[in-house]
Amino acid sequence: MSATTGGGRLSILAAAMVVARRDFAAILLSRSFIFFLIGPLFPLVVGALAGGVGAKVQQSVDRAVVGLVMRAPDAEKMVEAGHALKPRMGGALPDMVVLQRLPDGAAGDPSAALKTPGINLAAVVSGTPAAPRLTGPRERIEYLSGPIALVAAQAQGHGPQAYPEISLAPTATSTADTRHGRVLTAQAGQTLLFLLTMLLAGMVLSNLVEEKANKIIEILAAAIPMDAVFLGKLFAMLAVSLVGISVWGGVIGVAHLLFGQSLPALDPPAVGWAMFVALGVTYFAMGYLLLGAVFLTIGSMASTVREVQTLSMPVTMMQLLVFFVASFAVAKPGGTVELAAEVFPFSSPFVMLARAATSEALLPHALAIGWQALCVLVFVRVGARLFRSRVMKSGPAGGSSKRRWWKRAPA
Amino acid sequence: MADGNAARPLAIEARGLVKRFDGFTAVDGVDLTVPEGAIYGILGPNGAGKTTTLRMLLGIIDPDSGLRRVLGHDRPHEVAHTIGYLPEERGLYPAMKAYEAIAFLGSLRGLPLAEGRRRGKDLLEEHGLGYAIDRQIRQLSKGMAQQVQLLGTLVHQPRLVVFDEPFSGLDALNQGKLEKMIRGLAAKGTTVIFSTHVIAHAERMCDEVAIIAGGKVPFAGPVDVARDRIRPQVRLETAAEDGPWRAALPADARREGRPWLFSLPESGVEPLLRALIEGNAGILSLSIERAGLHDAFVAIAGEAAARALEEGNGEEAR
Numbered sequence: 167m168s169a170t171t172g173g174g175r176l177s178i179l180a181a182a183m184v185v186a187r188r189d190f191a192a193i194l195l196s197r198s199f200i201f202f203l204i205g206p207l208f209p210l211v212v213g214a215l216a217g218g219v220g221a222k223v224q225q226s227v228d229r230a231v232v233g234l235v236m237r238a239p240d241a242e243k244m245v246e247a248g249h250a251l252k253p254r255m256g257g258a259l260p261d262m263v264v265l266q267r268l269p270d271g272a273a274g275d276p277s278a279a280l281k282t283p284g285i286n287l288a289a290v291v292s293g294t295p296a297a298p299r300l301t302g303p304r305e306r307i308e309y310l311s312g313p314i315a316l317v318a319a320q321a322q323g324h325g326p327q328a329y330p331e332i333s334l335a336p337t338a339t340s341t342a343d344t345r346h347g348r349v350l351t352a353q354a355g356q357t358l359l360f361l362l363t364m365l366l367a368g369m370v371l372s373n374l375v376e377e378k379a380n381k382i383i384e385i386l387a388a389a390i391p392m393d394a395v396f397l398g399k400l401f402a403m404l405a406v407s408l409v410g411i412s413v414w415g416g417v418i419g420v421a422h423l424l425f426g427q428s429l430p431a432l433d434p435p436a437v438g439w440a441m442f443v444a445l446g447v448t449y450f451a452m453g454y455l456l457l458g459a460v461f462l463t464i465g466s467m468a469s470t471v472r473e474v475q476t477l478s479m480p481v482t483m484m485q486l487l488v489f490f491v492a493s494f495a496v497a498k499p500g501g502t503v504e505l506a507a508e509v510f511p512f513s514s515p516f517v518m519l520a521r522a523a524t525s526e527a528l529l530p531h532a533l534a535i536g537w538q539a540l541c542v543l544v545f546v547r548v549g550a551r552l553f554r555s556r557v558m559k560s561g562p563a564g565g566s567s568k569r570r571w572w573k574r575a576p577a
Numbered sequence: 578m579a580d581g582n583a584a585r586p587l588a589i590e591a592r593g594l595v596k597r598f599d600g601f602t603a604v605d606g607v608d609l610t611v612p613e614g615a616i617y618g619i620l621g622p623n624g625a626g627k628t629t630t631l632r633m634l635l636g637i638i639d640p641d642s643g644l645r646r647v648l649g650h651d652r653p654h655e656v657a658h659t660i661g662y663l664p665e666e667r668g669l670y671p672a673m674k675a676y677e678a679i680a681f682l683g684s685l686r687g688l689p690l691a692e693g694r695r696r697g698k699d700l701l702e703e704h705g706l707g708y709a710i711d712r713q714i715r716q717l718s719k720g721m722a723q724q725v726q727l728l729g730t731l732v733h734q735p736r737l738v739v740f741d742e743p744f745s746g747l748d749a750l751n752q753g754k755l756e757k758m759i760r761g762l763a764a765k766g767t768t769v770i771f772s773t774h775v776i777a778h779a780e781r782m783c784d785e786v787a788i789i790a791g792g793k794v795p796f797a798g799p800v801d802v803a804r805d806r807i808r809p810q811v812r813l814e815t816a817a818e819d820g821p822w823r824a825a826l827p828a829d830a831r832r833e834g835r836p837w838l839f840s841l842p843e844s845g846v847e848p849l850l851r852a853l854i855e856g857n858a859g860i861l862s863l864s865i866e867r868a869g870l871h872d873a874f875v876a877i878a879g880e881a882a883a884r885a886l887e888e889g890n891g892e893e894a895r
Contacts, residue, residue: 174658175656175657175658176658176686181685184684188670192672380668380670381667382670383668384632384637384668385662385682385685387637388632388635388637388660388664389657389662389685389686390685
């Protein structure tokens with residue numbers, strides 16, 4: 167009898183590490199890792215472009231001006247009054263442009279003047295400073311009636327002659343500003359978390375399909391328990407993601423050192439940056455393990471990329487929905503939606519990360535992490551069981567070739 | 578079920594294994610006993626249940642009912658480090674180098690990677706594949722990749738090796754090499770189980786066989802016992818065309834040209850000879866031929882299974 171001179175029996179964890187080590191090395195040296203690294207740039211670029219376009223649109227909308235169709239002296243008085251008030255009123259006063267200087271006794275046509283091409287007209291003022299008349303869309307003229315009345319009063323010499331000096335006491339922020347800034351931080355965290363989990367879950371899925379295509383899965387299944395294969399794949403991708411996060415963190419750090427103040431800065435989260443990052447990594451791990459378990463289970467049922475796309479579509483759509491619900495929960499804190507989203511395992515990491523940005527309390531995080539860890543255990547366990555029962559159902563000579571592989575019996 | 582190895586320890590023992598897939602019974606009450614150190618063949622046509630049986634024995638899938646013991650353990654994964662398995666559908670990671678692929682397969686069975694790499698290089702050198710040590714699997718021919726996988730199956734020096742259709746896709750030269758390797762393993766005490774749909778392989782190499790058809794095992798035991806299920810065939814040539822000696826021939830006697838062919842009567846050869854001589858048959862020649870495994874297969878599994886087996890062989894040859 168030959169003695170076995172190999173190593174001893176592998177524990178599930180040790181077997182998972184064998185798979186994880188192989189997958190980790192293979193992914194790190196693959197082209198898909200490069201795409202993974204530059205992947206987050208795409209939404210950033212698209213976001214920046216969309217922001218730029220939005221800002222342009224906003225700017226052009228804000229530059230709507232009020233046209234004047236008045237006698238020349240009245241028009242001049244109105245313009246001068248506008249200039250006089252502008253330093254005090256700032257953006258509250260619209261810009262004014264003289265469209266028509268009417269001779270004495272002439273009556274202009276404000277409706278026709280409102281259609282003057284090349285000028286972004288919000289409304290037209292006609293009549294006199296004593297009896298101004300606003301022509302334009304109802305919402306616009308209702309909004310402008312106050313400022314135009316003030317300008318007309320100034321044009322008549324009825325404006326306040328002396329302005330009291332106001333002493334300024336600036337504060338770093340107000341309650342409203344803090345809330346707004348933290349919500350932005352929360353949304354940024356959620357978006358990053360969502361992108362990462364989706365990207366990684368997709369990668370673990372393609373990795374599994376590739377393995378099925380290479381017929382390696384049966385060798386793995388014969389040598390180590392399927393739970394170990396399942397866990398190994400999840401761990402490998404988690405490790406890959408941590409490498410990715412380190413690279414991105416490094417790039418952001420270097421960019422911050424190089425460009426410093428010129429970079430847009432997020433408001434500090436309520437729990438502080440250090441705790442926020444720690445919670446972010448934890449919630450990312452939980453979210454990824456949950457989604458990865460689902461995707462791996464799907465992968466066990468598919469044998470081609472096309473089948474994977476078909477089977478994973480509902481999960482992807484569900485995850486998008488979860489992301490939207492989580493975003494909504496940030497905007498409407500304290501409601502039933504937020505509570506439900508905190509409890510539902512797939513949305514919980516997103517909502518809780520947002521909570522870390524907007525609320526100082528740490529106890530809810532301890533509870534949430536405990537709950538999510540429990541869900542991860544259940545999902546990984548059930549996923550591994552399904553994976554085991556499904557993944558080896560494809561046999562080389564079983565059943566009719568027209569039947570789907572998962573309904574075919576092996577030889 | 579025949580069992581002529583009650584005294585030898587068993588590498589594998591299976592009782593009443595059943596596996597169903599979506600209402601289809603792929604394996605239906607299979608019993609097997611594989612003695613340690615034996616070369617054991619699982620012989621049957623495609624779709625007979627060979628792969629499913631092997632997968633159950635290895636713990637890749639669980640049986641719906643029945644018992645299995647592999648090297649004394651109910652859970653095959655507990656002894657996975659002492660088992661080597663080459664599945665019918667060969668597969669390796671295309672980007673891995675040959676020696677790393679061998680080391681990886683060893684590491685799945687508990688062999689430390691560094692040791693696996695060392696052994697991988699040695700094995701490749703020993704088998705004339707030294708030039709391919711640093712080549713990626715995708716750069717190797719199909720036959721070479723198969724050899725690399727075979728070496729990976731053996732790198733951790735297992736006590737039990739399971740091959741699923743190992744000769745499938747190999748040319749005659751490589752089939753010969755594999756036969757030699759299997760005999761070498763058995764000589765060192767390793768138990769070898771392989772499935773095949775080629776009777777000649779089983780007949781030439783196996784100490785014992787399990788004949789499987791339609792998910793059932795109608796026979797499992799030594800090859801000689803299988804052959805003995807068929808009565809030896811008598812070939813008789815006589816000088817006389819007719820006479821009282823004709824009454825001594827059994828009912829299945831038929832002529833193929835001049836000689837008569839028939840099964841040896843249960844009473845044995847002596848009464849037959851006496852009747853022929855006393856009946857003035859004028860015996861020119863008489864030979865007794867033991868039945869081959871093919872005839873045994875036909876008798877045990879039936880004509881339909883034998884036809885399926887031959888069709889499978891024909892498909893492979895094509």
